[in-house]
Amino acid sequence: MRSNVVLETRSLSMHFGGVVAVDRVDFSLRENELRCLIGPNGAGKSTFFKCITAQLRPTAGDVVIRDFNVTGSESHQVARMGVGIKTQVPNVFDGLDVEENIWLSASQSASVKRARVITSEVVERLELGEVRKSPLGSLAHGQRQLVELGMVLAGEPWLVILDEPTAGMTQDEVVRTADVIREINQSATMIVVEHDMQFIRMIAQKVTVFHQGKILVEGNMDEISSDHRVREVYLGHRKSS
Amino acid sequence: MNRSRETKALISIGIIGLIILFGAPHSLDLFSVISLTTAVSLAILALSLGLIWGFGGILCFGQTAFFGIGGYAYAIAALNFGGSTGAILAALIVAAGSAAVLGYFMFYGRLSDVYLAVITLTVTLILYSVIRRTSGPEYKIGIAKLGGFNGINVPPINYPWDATQFLYPEHVFYVAMVALLLAYFLCVWVTKSHFGRVSVSIRENELRSELLGYDVRLYKLCMFTIGGAIAGLAGIMFANSIGRITPDVFNLYNAALAIIWVIIGGRGTLIGPVLGALVLFYMTSFLGQQSVVNINLFLGLVLIVFVLVVPKGIVPSLIQLWDRRRSRRMTARSAKKMRRRGRSRVKEISVEE
Numbered sequence: 001m002r003s004n005v006v007l008e009t010r011s012l013s014m015h016f017g018g019v020v021a022v023d024r025v026d027f028s029l030r031e032n033e034l035r036c037l038i039g040p041n042g043a044g045k046s047t048f049f050k051c052i053t054a055q056l057r058p059t060a061g062d063v064v065i066r067d068f069n070v071t072g073s074e075s076h077q078v079a080r081m082g083v084g085i086k087t088q089v090p091n092v093f094d095g096l097d098v099e100e101n102i103w104l105s106a107s108q109s110a111s112v113k114r115a116r117v118i119t120s121e122v123v124e125r126l127e128l129g130e131v132r133k134s135p136l137g138s139l140a141h142g143q144r145q146l147v148e149l150g151m152v153l154a155g156e157p158w159l160v161i162l163d164e165p166t167a168g169m170t171q172d173e174v175v176r177t178a179d180v181i182r183e184i185n186q187s188a189t190m191i192v193v194e195h196d197m198q199f200i201r202m203i204a205q206k207v208t209v210f211h212q213g214k215i216l217v218e219g220n221m222d223e224i225s226s227d228h229r230v231r232e233v234y235l236g237h238r239k240s241s
Numbered sequence: 242m243n244r245s246r247e248t249k250a251l252i253s254i255g256i257i258g259l260i261i262l263f264g265a266p267h268s269l270d271l272f273s274v275i276s277l278t279t280a281v282s283l284a285i286l287a288l289s290l291g292l293i294w295g296f297g298g299i300l301c302f303g304q305t306a307f308f309g310i311g312g313y314a315y316a317i318a319a320l321n322f323g324g325s326t327g328a329i330l331a332a333l334i335v336a337a338g339s340a341a342v343l344g345y346f347m348f349y350g351r352l353s354d355v356y357l358a359v360i361t362l363t364v365t366l367i368l369y370s371v372i373r374r375t376s377g378p379e380y381k382i383g384i385a386k387l388g389g390f391n392g393i394n395v396p397p398i399n400y401p402w403d404a405t406q407f408l409y410p411e412h413v414f415y416v417a418m419v420a421l422l423l424a425y426f427l428c429v430w431v432t433k434s435h436f437g438r439v440s441v442s443i444r445e446n447e448l449r450s451e452l453l454g455y456d457v458r459l460y461k462l463c464m465f466t467i468g469g470a471i472a473g474l475a476g477i478m479f480a481n482s483i484g485r486i487t488p489d490v491f492n493l494y495n496a497a498l499a500i501i502w503v504i505i506g507g508r509g510t511l512i513g514p515v516l517g518a519l520v521l522f523y524m525t526s527f528l529g530q531q532s533v534v535n536i537n538l539f540l541g542l543v544l545i546v547f548v549l550v551v552p553k554g555i556v557p558s559l560i561q562l563w564d565r566r567r568s569r570r571m572t573a574r575s576a577k578k579m580r581r582r583g584r585s586r587v588k589e590i591s592v593e594e
């Protein structure tokens with residue numbers, strides 16, 4: 001059973017001064033899983049995300065990806081292991097066109113010829129053909145998110161970590177993103193950090209709920225929705241607002 | 242279409258360069274040729290800053306440091322070696338090497354842009370102060386005395402591997418012009434390569450490039466080192482054009498001047514900084530002869546006007562203007578066609594009736 005764990009954190013902690021953002025978290029992810037991380041604001045999801053992608057160096061504990069301890073590595077080294085990462089705020093190359101954005105991702109690992117093929121495939125798959133020569137800065141927010149997802153795809157990762165992929169998207173774009181995520185999951189293991197319960201219901205298999213820097217509960221969507229603790233900290237809180 | 246236009250532009254730049262290369266010494270007097278050589282060497286310096294700032298996003302406020310290091314290293318090596326061939330090579334290596342060492346600490350220390358600008362400027366100014374204080378005969382490297390604020394007399398360039406055959410100023414001009422053309426096309430090649438495209442992406446968004454798996458520090462370091470080598474080449478040609486290298490190359494005025502050339506010529510292009518340097522060089526030397534306005538006042542005014550009115554610089558603004566005019570002409574033409582078609586359709590209808 002243990003053999004197919006691809007990502008693991010061992011009592012991972014992250015402190016900012018006196019604030020404990022992530023508190024001794026033990027987390028493990030199996031191959032081909034599609035895991036959602038949810039939790040109220042300030043639960044520590046994004047800090048956890050930054051720790052496993054090596055954007056932050058954890059205060060204590062380890063992050064292990066495929067039996068390789070990446071604690072203290074650089075972000076680009078984690079990315080080179082075949083991990084596709086999308087941050088919360090769209091991080092794209094605003095001055096460059098859509099094709100160049102995706103090509104830059106594809107050509108990191110693939111040959112020049114192959115990168116060109118991947119680029120046109122991704123553009124087609126995400127239906128970005130009409131805007132492929134437009135600079136990213138001129139596109140709508142949702143489209144930029146989609147392009148960033150395309151950049152993640154173009155790297156042909158085996159592990160994909162997405163932080164709030166649907167933030168600021170229209171309903172149509174959310175549905176399209178859900179399709180794309182399910183499609184990516186055919187070939188890759190995934191972690192999706194999300195806020196939008198509607199969206200999580202569309203894609204989730206197994207959900208991990210964060211609360212105050214710790215894992216509150218883990219389980220499938222039905223278990224999570226019926227758990228009274230979760231209702232208290234997250235869903236209940238939402239309903240009352 | 243865009244690509245073919247770019248190729249055309251590159252070919253015309255090459256042709257214009259060759260015309261100047263062969264035409265200038267025949268049509269200008271000796272003094273003008275020498276000052277053109279100086280201008281060309283400054284243009285190479287501008288090109289190096291245009292590459293690392295405009296494409297690599299590295300705002301180096303002290304690009305003149307490598308320019309001066311190149312010049313000094315050449316002078317010292319040429320005196321010691323008794324010839325210029327090895328000295329040129331040595332100077333290029335020293336300039337690139339010092340850029341690499343400085344860059345290593347800055348990029349691997351993950352300094353932000355502002356600190357990078359401050360540190361590079363400080364390095365230049367430190368060199369200025371230090372070398373100014375080396376007037377005594379005890380300050381020498383090999384047989385080359387550093388000479389304090391008087392600088393070093395630079396032995397002229399000789400034919401490759403033949404130290405007895407010196408080049409005349411006209412020939413030094415040929416060498417400088419060829420160096421400019423080579424450096425220019427090297428920069429074009431760098432920016433078109435995978436390395437250059439990734440560097441541009443780092444300029445656009447460092448975090449994204451890193452999350453795609455590119456080692457941002459290494460890319461920046463390589464870019465900075467290439468820029469240092471080209472600035473060193475500029476320094477070598479500069480030392481040869483005026484036959485002397487002084488600590489003034491490291492002063493604040495020159496450090497700022499390099500930034501102004503690039504701002505005026507246009508960041509994100511390579512020909513822009515070259516033109517910026519040439520235009521400003523001749524403008525300031527013209528104004529210097531007139532002694533009507535203070536040159537520093539004039540430069541400050543030019544900088545303010547450009548930042549406020551033409552923030553993109555000359556070349557990008559001209560390209561934009563050209564594109565807009567062309568698209569307007571295109572739409573006007575297609576509108577005319579539509580109107581004509583509409584009219585003929587009306588005729589057809591009336592005939593049918």
